[in-house]
Amino acid sequence: MKVIICGLGYVGVTAAACLIKDGHQVVGIDVNEAKVADVAAGRSPVSEPxxxxxxxxGVTEGRLETSTSVTDHLATADMTLICVGxxxxxxxxxxxxxxxxxxQEIGAAIAAMEERAEPPLIVYRSTMPPGTMENTIIPALTDLAGPPGGKYEIAFNPEFLRESTAIADYYAPAKIVIGEREPGLSQQLRGLYAxxxxxIFEMEFTAAEMVKLTDNSFHALKVAFANEIxxxxxxxxxxxxxxxxAFLADTRLNISPAYFRPGGPFGGSCLPKDLRAVNALASSRGIQIPVIASALPSNAAHKSFLADRVMQQASPGDTILLLGLSFKSDTDDLRESPLIDLAETLIGKGIDLRIFDPDLKGRTLIGANLRFVEEHLPHLSRLLVEDISDVEAPALVIIGKPMKAVTERLDPSLSVINLSLL
Ligand SMILES: NC(=O)c1ccc[n+]([C@@H]2O[C@H](COP(=O)([O-])OP(=O)(O)OC[C@H]3O[C@@H](n4cnc5c(N)ncnc54)[C@H](O)[C@@H]3O)[C@@H](O)[C@H]2O)c1
Structure with missing residues (x-):
């Protein structure tokens, strides 16, 4: 394939080098003439092993050209990779x-080009804010060269390599993310990674753009967390x-997909209590731990977000059936359950709340569990129902935690919010 690479920085030259290694014809483009001169002479403008x-x-075998403009090359290229900063x-x-x-430069070049049986694929590899492909790139290209799917096709393919191990990362990525208009449209790109x-994760553009920022946010969070500990x-x-x-040795709960589920807030008798303990320990020793200290406020923000979401679908006076009250399935532990907070908030907003929780059915609350409920939901016994059939035509049903056998019996015409599937 003939591949144009726009931007000869760390990402662009690594792609150029790997494509040459794989036998492709490469055209390296940069507005910086010094970088172009380096690459034309077979020298890397950046330090990357x-x-x-x-x-x-590439120079020796005549498979590497360079230029300061994409214009003259686009008509003959199979694919263009955009790696600008x-x-x-x-x-x-x-x-x-x-x-x-x-x-703009690519759009003008496409406009001037004859239509081809195999339209060139324009691939954005730079890290961009979610929504950029849909709201900025596609409209800009459409203005100049018509919509994608005509004279050209587009894709977003974020780069995950790390400087200093960039070539090894290129050949052994943990994943390949391809954002495209419809799955399968960017065949040239799949050929590159064959x-x-x-x-390979095929996604809509905005989700693919978000994956890249999610990865880097988490990497930074890991470093900051490890340093606070x-x-x-x-x-x-x-x-x-x-x-x-010792922390890393736990690949079941710590370094694992466990707890990585956008949905419900955390709660229960351990996490909030022990987070408060770590905060108190650090503060008593004058140690700043802003990342760990932000977990409880973040959780509180999420509880407000969920309550707001429920209230967008309900009005004061409405009957809402809340499925679940204990902090997770198969336990009757109500201490610091986020569902208790949600129940308190909804009652405060004038909702006629009914609660069904199979984990509380026939249970007599005692000890700390009972004390917590008496403090937060003193009239719990009046809110609890024996079965979902006891609540006729609620305005809304909230699935607070997984309970398949119960939710399967719900009337399909009811409005339902599932907190674990945002
Ligand atoms: N550096 C990394 O490790 C890394 C890893 C993954 C993703 N990324 C992302 O990839 C993108 C590129 O990163 P980088 O570190 O290679 O950037 P860089 O700053 O090293 O290189 C970008 C190059 O683009 C060139 N350029 C600017 N405008 C141009 C134009 N109109 N035409 C042609 N070339 C042009 C610049 O002169 C520069 O040489 C960024 O969005 C970055 O966030 C970087």
Whole structure:
């Protein structure tokens, strides 16, 4: 394939080097003449192990051209990879100036090009804010060259490589994410990755754009979390790595998909209590742990978000059936259950609330569990129903936790919000 690469920075030259290695014809484009001159001479303009040798191979074998403009090459290329920078602007947003400039140039080149049986694929690899493909790129290209699907096709394919191991990461990615208008439209891109063994996620553009930012947010969160634990450990004269090693050994709950479910807030008798304990410990020792300290406020924000979502579908005086009250399935533990908070909020907003929880059926609450309920939902016995059939035509049903056998019996005409499936 003949592949144009726009932007010869870390991402662009790594792609150029790997495509040369894979036997493709590459055209490297950059507005920076010094970078173009480096690449034309088979030198890497950035320090990235292995890249220079492959660029040199491209020059020697006549498979690497360079230019400061995409215009003359687009008509003969199978695919264009856009790898220009998207630095932060003054307000923290990703700056789209370079992306827009290159998009204008490509749009004009497509407009001037004859229609081809196999239209060129324009692939955006730069990190962009969710919504950019739909709201900015497609309209800009459409204005200049008509809608995608005519003279050209487009895709978004975020890059996940790390500098210093970029070539190894290119050939062994954890995943390949392809955003496209419809699954399967970007065949050239699939051809590029045909020999790479990684799961491919085909997504809508905005979701694909969000994956990239989600990954980097989490990587930063991991570093910040590990450092906060490290600061506490050091202050306690404990080896931070010892603590982290034991933490990492739990691949069931810690380093795993467990708890990674957008939906319900956390609660129960342990997480809120022990988070308060870590906050108190750190503050008593003058240690700042803003990441860990933000977990409880974040959880409170999520509870408000859920209550607001429910109230968008209900009005004061409406009857709502809440399915579930204990903090998770198969336990009657009500302590700090987020569903108790939700129940309190809805009652406060004038909702006629009824609650059914199979985990509470026939249970007599005692001890701390009973005390918690008496404090937060003193009239619980009046709100609880024996079965969902006891509540006739509720305005809304809230599925607070999984209970398949119960939800399968719900009248399909009822309005339902499932908190675990936002
Ligand atoms: N560096 C990384 O490790 C990495 C990893 C994954 C994703 N990304 C993302 O990939 C994108 C590129 O990152 P980078 O680190 O390679 O950037 P970079 O700043 O190193 O390189 C970008 C290049 O684009 C060139 N450019 C600007 N406008 C151009 C135009 N109109 N035509 C042609 N070239 C143009 C610049 O001169 C520069 O050489 C960014 O969105 C970044 O967030 C970077």
């Amino acid at each position: 292995g890249v220079g040798d492959l660029l040199q191979q 998207t630095p932060s602007d003054a307000s923290g947003n990703l700056e789209l100036g370079y992306i827009l400039a290159v998009t 020999d790479i063994d990684a799961p 490290g600061r506490i450990a050091l202050d306690l004269s404990v080896d931070p790595q010892n603590v982290i090693d």
